[in-house]
Amino acid sequence: MQDQAKPEVQNDQVEQAPATPEVEEPVVVAVDSDFEEKLLQTEAKLAELQDAYLRAKADGENIRRRAQDDISKAHKFAVESFAESMIPVKDSLEMALKIENVTVESLKEGTEVTLRQLVNAFEKNRLLEINPVRGEKLDPAKHQAVSMVPADQDANTVVEVLQKGYTIADRLLRPALVTVAQAK
Structure with a gap:
């Protein structure tokens, strides 16, 4: 190995540390009591x-x-109110099935009572029927035309309702299925 030569420093070339800067005395500011x-x-x-x-x-x-x-x-619990109003309808149907000596009149009367309960339950829960009448203008927002038939009435008016529609709280649940009059 070779010895690496260190440069020799002569005494007059020695670096001296820079002189420390003078520290200034802190400035004392008088704070008045109003400021505090x-x-x-x-x-x-x-x-x-x-x-x-x-x-x-x-x-x-x-x-x-x-x-x-x-x-x-x-x-x-969104359907809770609707379910509560449907329970009496179910009860009526179950009671009808328990009757042993059924007559046509009692069956019809029981069915009418049950239907009224169902209609009341629908109304209570804002489930409303869409049942257009003959001659009413077709409303695509509420009606669905399944066919056009020749008829002696204005074009695009309801001729026959095949199935009622329903809305719930002003929102279409099912459109009414209708036939409409053809243009002449």
């Missing part, structure tokens, strides 16, 4: 505002959580 009082008031106001902010934030979170719970319950 304003500072304390400002800090108190800041603490008050922080507290109010945290309370408002917590209230907002609580409201959001309660709203989510309410929505969840509404989805879960």
Whole structure:
């Protein structure tokens, strides 16, 4: 191995550390008591505002959580009212099946009572019937034309209702199936 030669430093070439800068004396500012009082008031106001902010934030979170719970319950129990109004209809049908000596008149009377219960249940739950009349203008938002037939009435008017339609809370559940008059 070769020895690496170290450069020799002569005494007059030795680097000297830079001189330390002089430290200035801190400036002392006289603080008047009015300034200190304003500072304390400002800090108190800041603490008050922080507290109010945290309370408002917590209230907002609580409201959001309660709203989510309410929505969840509404989805879960959406059909509860409808189911409650359908129970008497089921009860009537079960009672009709238990009758041993059935006559045509009793069967018809029981069916009419059960139908009234069903209609009341529908109305209570805003399930409304769409039953267009002959000559009514075809409404594509409520009616579905399944065929066109020659008729002596205006074109695109209802000739016959094949199946009633239904809306629930102003929303179409099923359109009424109709035949309509052809253009002449």
